[in-house]
Amino acid sequence: MGEGFKFLLDLALILLFANLGGYISRKLKQPAVLGQIIAGLVIGPSVLNIVKETEFISYMAEIGVILLMFIAGLETDIDDLKSSSKSSASVALGGVVFPLLLGFLAVKVMKPQSDITEGLFVGVILTATSVSITVQALREMNRLRTKQGIAVLGAAIIDDVVGIILLTLVVGLINPTSGSGELFFVVGKIIVFFLLSIGLGMVFSKYLTRYKEFLSREDRVLVSALIFxxxxxFFAESLGVAAIIGAYFTGIVFSTTPHRNRVSFEVQKIAYSIFTPVFFVNIGLFVRLDDVGGNIGLTVVIIIAAILGKVIGCGLGAKLSHFNNREALQISIGMIPRAEVALIVTNLGVKIGVITKEVFASIILLVLVSTIITPILLKIAYDDKPQHQTQ
Structure with missing residues (x-):
């Protein structure tokens, strides 16, 4: 057997520590996701170094976040999502503009000699929101279907699309040969994705409803759900939109069918027993604390800019949409996390020579800090008081 089967040991250790971390976190009255992320940090290269990030773990983690967002879609009421579209757009706009400006200023203040493109690139990185951490924390607190949770989900979709367009613009500035033609091509692909999602979603919804008796036999409905x-x-990622958005839209399609509850129950059993714990532990595995010591001042300023950008921007957007102060704070906290999207964009910046290693290390610590503090802050913001659940 030897090294060829070490992935089995890695998986066993990840699941063991994920469950242990989640148990301790719940005992401390915090969401389990917090303990799972810290568990990844402990068993990863930064502390014990008994599990390293591998291609196998990365793929398992990717399936985990896709299933998590699929479940979020299943638990979303499409009428609530439509009714919150204006407020989501307002929240997303604030959550893009303020982090972009503060990120740019953070780099210019701390690195005045740096090129303007580095500041712009950091600003784009800070616009990204990793809603999966918030989704899991809200689910554990039974708050996902509140109007605040729905506003966060809608804003995250808009946030992701705007971030892709901004990234294309900045890359176009750095490499003029890509120019406006590529920007129009990217925007066109995004439009095609959403049009196809709406059109095919309506067709699939009718098909799933019409043949509900056939699909209800054996495990056909679960298999169909996973295939879709x-x-x-896959197609969302191929068209330039994050894979998790494709999964979320599929969940919404199934939420309009008679299979909603059964699919949600069965997918949750698969997801929460193996795949989503791997995803959250993998965030901790990715962190390298020894890379962060180079420029702690820059790191602190970028983290502050990232957090304040979302809290101020999304909070103002929520207030303009007539949420009260407490609800606006809950929404803005839910938009704080940065994870896979921020790391992907940062890695691109390093590859094209715009982002320095010290900025890269700062973004890694931002991912760690934002993913750890968000569940804690959400718990404080909701404070275990009864909240209205949308029906």
Whole structure:
């Protein structure tokens, strides 16, 4: 057997520590996701170094976040999502503009000699929101279907699309040969994705409803759900939109069918027993604390800019949409996390020579800090008081 089967040991250790971390976190009255992320940090290269990030773990983690967003879609009421579209757009706009400006200023203040493109690139990185951490924390607190949770989900979709367009613009500034033609091409692909999602979603919804008796036999409905989910995630990624958005839209399609509750129950059993714990532990595995010591001042300023950008921007957007102060704070906290999207964009910046290693290390610590503090802050913001659940 030897090294060829070490992935089995890695998986066993990840699941063991994920469950242990989640148990301790719940005992401390915090969401389990917090303990799972810290568990990844402990067993990863930064502390014990008994598990390293591998291609196998990365793929398992990717399936985990896709299933998590599919479940979020299943638990979303489409009428609530439509009714919150204006407020979501307002929240997303604030959550893009303020982090972009503060990120740019953070780099210019701390690195005045740096090129303007580095500041712009950091600003774009800070616009990204990793809603999966918030989704899991809100689910554990039974707050996902509140109007605040729905506003966060809608804003995250808009946030992701705007971030892709901004990234294309900045890359176009750095490499003029890509120019406006590529920007129009990217925007066109995004439009095609959403049009296809709406059109095919309506067709699939009718098909799933019409043949509900056939699909209800054996495990056909679960298999159909997973096929649609993975196909939508693949095509979303192929068209320049994050795979998790494709999964989320598939969940919304199934939420309009008679299979909603059964699919949600069965997918949750698969997701929460193996895949989503791997995803959250993998965030901790990715962190390298020894890379962060180079420029702690820059790191602190970028983290502050990232957090304040979302809290101020999204909070103002929520207030303009007539949420009260407490609800606006809950929404803005839910938009704080940065994870896979921020790391992907940062890695691109390093590859094209715009982002320095010290900025890269700062973004890694931002991912760690934002993913750890968000569940804690959400718990404080909701404070275990009864909240209205949308029906």
């Amino acid at each position: 989910c993975f196909l939508a995630a």
